[in-house]
Amino acid sequence: MNSTATSITFAPISLPKSGVAVVLAGDGPKLFPTAAKLDQAGARFLQRAAKVAKFKGKKRTALDLLCPAQVKLDRLCVVGTGKIADYAGNDWASLGGVIRSRLTGREGGEATVVIEGPGRPDTVSSEEVAEIALGLTLRGYKFSKYKSAKSDEDKSNNGNDSKSELKKIVVQCADPAAARRAYLSRKAIADGVLLARDLVNEPANILGPKEFAAAAKALDKLGVKVEVLDEKALTKLGMRALLAVGQGSARPSLVAVMRWTGAASKDSKPVAIVGKGVCFDTGGISLKPAQGMEDMKGDMAGAACVVGLMHALAARKAKVNAVGVIGLVENMPSGTAQRPGDVVKAMSGTTIEVLNTDAEGRMVLADILWYTQQRFKPRWVVNLATLTGAVLVALGKEHAGMFSNDDKLCDQLTAAGKTTGETVWRLPLGPKYDEMIDSKVADIKNTGGRYAGSTTAAQFLQRFIKKGTPWVHLDIAGTGMAANKSDVSESWASGYGVRLLDRLIGDHYEG
Ligand code: BES
Ligand code: MN
Ligand code: ZN
Numbered sequence: 001m002n003s004t005a006t007s008i009t010f011a012p013i014s015l016p017k018s019g020v021a022v023v024l025a026g027d028g029p030k031l032f033p034t035a036a037k038l039d040q041a042g043a044r045f046l047q048r049a050a051k052v053a054k055f056k057g058k059k060r061t062a063l064d065l066l067c068p069a070q071v072k073l074d075r076l077c078v079v080g081t082g083k084i085a086d087y088a089g090n091d092w093a094s095l096g097g098v099i100r101s102r103l104t105g106r107e108g109g110e111a112t113v114v115i116e117g118p119g120r121p122d123t124v125s126s127e128e129v130a131e132i133a134l135g136l137t138l139r140g141y142k143f144s145k146y147k148s149a150k151s152d153e154d155k156s157n158n159g160n161d162s163k164s165e166l167k168k169i170v171v172q173c174a175d176p177a178a179a180r181r182a183y184l185s186r187k188a189i190a191d192g193v194l195l196a197r198d199l200v201n202e203p204a205n206i207l208g209p210k211e212f213a214a215a216a217k218a219l220d221k222l223g224v225k226v227e228v229l230d231e232k233a234l235t236k237l238g239m240r241a242l243l244a245v246g247q248g249s250a251r252p253s254l255v256a257v258m259r260w261t262g263a264a265s266k267d268s269k270p271v272a273i274v275g276k277g278v279c280f281d282t283g284g285i286s287l288k289p290a291q292g293m294e295d296m297k298g299d300m301a302g303a304a305c306v307v308g309l310m311h312a313l314a315a316r317k318a319k320v321n322a323v324g325v326i327g328l329v330e331n332m333p334s335g336t337a338q339r340p341g342d343v344v345k346a347m348s349g350t351t352i353e354v355l356n357t358d359a360e361g362r363m364v365l366a367d368i369l370w371y372t373q374q375r376f377k378p379r380w381v382v383n384l385a386t387l388t389g390a391v392l393v394a395l396g397k398e399h400a401g402m403f404s405n406d407d408k409l410c411d412q413l414t415a416a417g418k419t420t421g422e423t424v425w426r427l428p429l430g431p432k433y434d435e436m437i438d439s440k441v442a443d444i445k446n447t448g449g450r451y452a453g454s455t456t457a458a459q460f461l462q463r464f465i466k467k468g469t470p471w472v473h474l475d476i477a478g479t480g481m482a483a484n485k486s487d488v489s490e491s492w493a494s495g496y497g498v499r500l501l502d503r504l505i506g507d508h509y510e511g
Pocket of ligand 3 (some may be wrong): 299
């Protein structure tokens, strides 16, 4: 889908004779380890240029040299790494992103990146080189498919000028074959992240439930079994809460079920990932204000993450059985829309009083969470949803809100968050919060009032979690869409969650 993927190849170290090359410079006394590849005069020239520019090799700084006389390159870019000795977690991928930010493609659509650590080339392991390559790929993403190509005279660097698009990056390192192998699984993950970003960035006139389901269906090429349940099937299953959300839309609701069977035994219990896929959230009859409503095209970021993750797992042939279930609806106001005050009976039998039609995500999740547990008896369930504005108030855009009945799963996710940079922060659940969603006329109501809005939404979901199912709800309203820019993402849609859950599964649930 995405049009901006740059191909990455690996090669042995030898400074190229033309074009653009990036070399690294460490923080501290070993300022130019990579300058070993230049001749002595070249190295002295670098030292001098660094002094003039007060370049000290700190991370996110660079020394850009155009047509340096000592080499045949058009451009030599020295990128600071900071203290490599302190690198952990996401730091290598983030370095890759920093490097990518210095490459425009203007020097001919191809660039060389020389990866050598302080002192000796082999101080950067092949795994670390592969992480750098992951960062190069993630940072290179741009959603530019709706930008018309500019004329030759008007080539600004906004990425839609195909002539200055970077097409290929050659990563030079000590052991290219090993780095190439190590990159294979990262490439699968990167493609999953970019797929999720594409889905979230796509406007809602183009991507409704049907089109989203088709994107899920396309995973069958990778060996994922995909079923798409239509309204008839959903009615038969009794998913009245999900259907109530979609009943105001001209576009029918759908549920997609994706299954990847990669474990040694095809019968071992799957892990389950469930996503909110509200393709557009107007709020329904409880209509949202106009200001910022356009962002609600991203209210399917949870479902996009599930599709991206299933892509990653299948593409890297993960040794796990995993099911992904997404509820695809559009929340619209119309003559057929649900009303505030309506009571619907969810698939589980729980009755819901709809106080606010804008609290729709939890109604969608109620039915697919129940369905997932009934049908698959999963080892655990993690759901992702752009569920509440309140989580932005609590945590901003730095962490996803995490709610759970299982400490172990929380610890594992917290750790996976630190290693991928997709961080989570646990927020409380409890019986007193649960009381806040008791309804006067039904079993529960779909809003809990002004206070603790993210927690009462999570309490609502927990009403549909069976005793004994380890469960985590990730509220990604702040991290999945309208996201902060980072070293590895310049995109409005971050693809949040794909790397996090891939890492959770890779670290604890494979083999
Ligand atoms: N999709 C929104 C939550 C949201 C808000 C996501 C901002 C991303 C950015 C959700 O469906 C919603 O409208 N939630 C309401 C719940 C309220 C009516 C109880 C909210 O957060 O205001
Ligand atoms: Mn809403
Ligand atoms: Zn919503």
